[in-house]
Amino acid sequence: MVVQALAFYLFAVVLVLSALMVITARNPVHSVLFLILAFFNAAGLFVLLGAEFIGMILVIVYVGAVAVLFLFVVMMLDINFSDLRKGAMQFVPIGLLIGGILLFELGTLYATWQFAPAVQEKLAAAASVAIEADNTKALGEILYTKYFLPFQMAGMILFVAMIGAIVLTLRHRPGVRRQKVSLQHARRAEDVLEIQKVPSGTGV
Amino acid sequence: MMEFVLWIWGFWIARTVVFTLLVTVGLLLAVAYLTYAERKVMGAMQRRQGPMTVGPFGLLQPIADGIKLFSKETIIPEQAHRVVFLMAPMILFALSLIAWVVIPFDKDWVLANINVGILYLFAISSMGVYGVVMAGWASNSRYAFLGALRSASQMVSYEVSMGLIIVCVLLVAGSLNLQEIVLAPRPFWTQVLLFPMFIVFTISILAETNRAPFDLPEGESEITGGFMVEYSAMTFALFFLGEYANMILMSAIAVTLFLGGWLPPFGLAFLSFVPGIIWFALKVAFMLFVFIWARATLPRFRYDQLMRLGWKVFLPLTLVWVVMTAGLLMTFNALPGQNDGAYAYESTANIPANIKAEQ
Numbered sequence: 001m002v003v004q005a006l007a008f009y010l011f012a013v014v015l016v017l018s019a020l021m022v023i024t025a026r027n028p029v030h031s032v033l034f035l036i037l038a039f040f041n042a043a044g045l046f047v048l049l050g051a052e053f054i055g056m057i058l059v060i061v062y063v064g065a066v067a068v069l070f071l072f073v074v075m076m077l078d079i080n081f082s083d084l085r086k087g088a089m090q091f092v093p094i095g096l097l098i099g100g101i102l103l104f105e106l107g108t109l110y111a112t113w114q115f116a117p118a119v120q121e122k123l124a125a126a127a128s129v130a131i132e133a134d135n136t137k138a139l140g141e142i143l144y145t146k147y148f149l150p151f152q153m154a155g156m157i158l159f160v161a162m163i164g165a166i167v168l169t170l171r172h173r174p175g176v177r178r179q180k181v182s183l184q185h186a187r188r189a190e191d192v193l194e195i196q197k198v199p200s201g202t203g204v
Numbered sequence: 205m206m207e208f209v210l211w212i213w214g215f216w217i218a219r220t221v222v223f224t225l226l227v228t229v230g231l232l233l234a235v236a237y238l239t240y241a242e243r244k245v246m247g248a249m250q251r252r253q254g255p256m257t258v259g260p261f262g263l264l265q266p267i268a269d270g271i272k273l274f275s276k277e278t279i280i281p282e283q284a285h286r287v288v289f290l291m292a293p294m295i296l297f298a299l300s301l302i303a304w305v306v307i308p309f310d311k312d313w314v315l316a317n318i319n320v321g322i323l324y325l326f327a328i329s330s331m332g333v334y335g336v337v338m339a340g341w342a343s344n345s346r347y348a349f350l351g352a353l354r355s356a357s358q359m360v361s362y363e364v365s366m367g368l369i370i371v372c373v374l375l376v377a378g379s380l381n382l383q384e385i386v387l388a389p390r391p392f393w394t395q396v397l398l399f400p401m402f403i404v405f406t407i408s409i410l411a412e413t414n415r416a417p418f419d420l421p422e423g424e425s426e427i428t429g430g431f432m433v434e435y436s437a438m439t440f441a442l443f444f445l446g447e448y449a450n451m452i453l454m455s456a457i458a459v460t461l462f463l464g465g466w467l468p469p470f471g472l473a474f475l476s477f478v479p480g481i482i483w484f485a486l487k488v489a490f491m492l493f494v495f496i497w498a499r500a501t502l503p504r505f506r507y508d509q510l511m512r513l514g515w516k517v518f519l520p521l522t523l524v525w526v527v528m529t530a531g532l533l534m535t536f537n538a539l540p541g542q543n544d545g546a547y548a549y550e551s552t553a554n555i556p557a558n559i560k561a562e563q
Contacts, residue, residue: 033288033338036334052318053319053380056320056323056324056326056327057323059327059330059331060326060327063330063331064326064327064330064333068333068334068337068356068360071356072337072353072357075337075341075349075353076353136319136380179509179512181512
């Protein structure tokens with residue numbers, strides 16, 4: 001238990017600090033690297049909660065794919081960030097206002113949050129089921145039965161978004177020479193090669 | 205009671221420490237002699253001798269190379285981002301080490317027998333790209349940056365099909381735990397079904413470890429060594445170690461998923477007197493031989509060919525295979541857990557009878 005508590009505080013502290021560094025680091029690449037550290041610690045917290053499947057998926061999806069693309073884009077962009085920062089101070093009042101509203105809303109939400117009366121029993125029942133099956137299996141069983149429709153709909157929405165991105169960036173450029181592998185494979189020596197006997201002393 | 209708990213704790217910690225040391229030292233030795241094997245095998249394939257002057261048959265050559273790298277001067281370029289520059293090789297090396305905790309070497313020889321072992325491996329291997337990208341960016345050099353970009357896009361592309369291949373194996377084995385994947389009963393026809401995926405996986409791990417014929421990130425002929433261009437001495441040695449340790453790791457994953465891990469080959473019971481770790485090592489050595497073989501045989505891909513292979517060939521193929529595997533398993537009532545775990549065809553040929561009896 002002590003080890004778990006220590007691990008929790010370690011992950012939590014590093015998570016909060018790296019999240020802070022994401023928004024304060026001067027170099028955008030450093031920001032992304034701190035963001036990755038934050039993802040990683042969040043995954044650690046999930047594992048501590050016993051949700052090892054979600055922890056691993058968090059690392060695979062966010063650290064392994066999303067953050068790589070972030071890093072890619074940020075590295076490729078050659079923006080002079082000190083120029084961008086020059087006028088930043090004039091937006092501080094608006095930023096504070098939006099932050100304040102969000103904080104207020106979250107505060108009211110938290111103050112009025114109540115649990116349904118029977119929730120404790122249900123929680124206990126769920127836990128006993130989850131302990132029997134390991135949590136990957138438990139997730140799969142609930143995802144593909146009870147939440148089948150929302151799950152598939154989320155997949156469909158992502159699919160449409162993907163197609164949209166492809167359609168937006170697709171352009172047909174004329175005059176581009178592309179390798180057509182099937183044509184290359186279909187080529188036979190007889191079609192393109194001709195063996196000629198050249199008598200010595202004469203040209204072809 | 206408290207003393208007993210403490211005693212168990214102490215025992216557990218001691219066991220973990222010893223095991224970790226064994227794995228780490230063993231891995232470093234394996235890396236050293238993998239470089240030796242690579243030079244010898246490629247030498248033989250190209251009718252050369254390979255290293256032969258340091259020690260008998262040149263056996264001390266890797267040690268000499270190691271000492272040379274240790275004693276050289278570490279150069280950090282003036283324009284480099286120092287912290288990131290130094291962190292990159294460490295991350296690459298550390299990642300290639302921490303993945304080993306979930307690999308089952310033998311029946312009880314696994315450091316952390318976790319439920320989501322294969323996902324853990326996938327997560328760790330998908331992070332390998334950061335070492336490379338950070339190195340390329342922090343070096344502040346054109347060649348290094350180009351190498352890093354190539355590597356990032358290549359690793360991300362091939363990971364997708366690797367994930368789908370892993371799903372195929374999971375469908376047959378019915379568990380994310382690596383030990384259970386090894387011991388899962390696999391009827392002969394499912395092994396036939398998985399064999400094409402084994403081939404695709406082997407090619408994908410070549411791309412994932414930036415090895416020939418997919419070694420564009422290094423591409424010494426066009427970008428003079430890619431992301432490692434600015435690294436010297438120990439920082440370079442860490443990259444080198446990490447890269448070769450990654451090769452061994454990927455081989456170990458392929459062996460665990462497809463070649464039956466530490467089980468004797470073809471489920472032959474009379475072969476199980478040989479310790480499982482020997483079989484495991486032999487199988488990994490075979491995979492590594494394939495790595496070297498490919499490097500000595502095949503010319504490097506062009507970049508667009510590499511991307512075409514990943515996205516237009518492997519991705520559709522593996523996707524279709526996942527659906528087909530699921531469909532076939534469902535049809536023949538052979539999904540794990542279906543039919544109360546009893547298989548329609550009880551020819552679980554991959555596990556020797558005596559090991560099955562022990563379970």
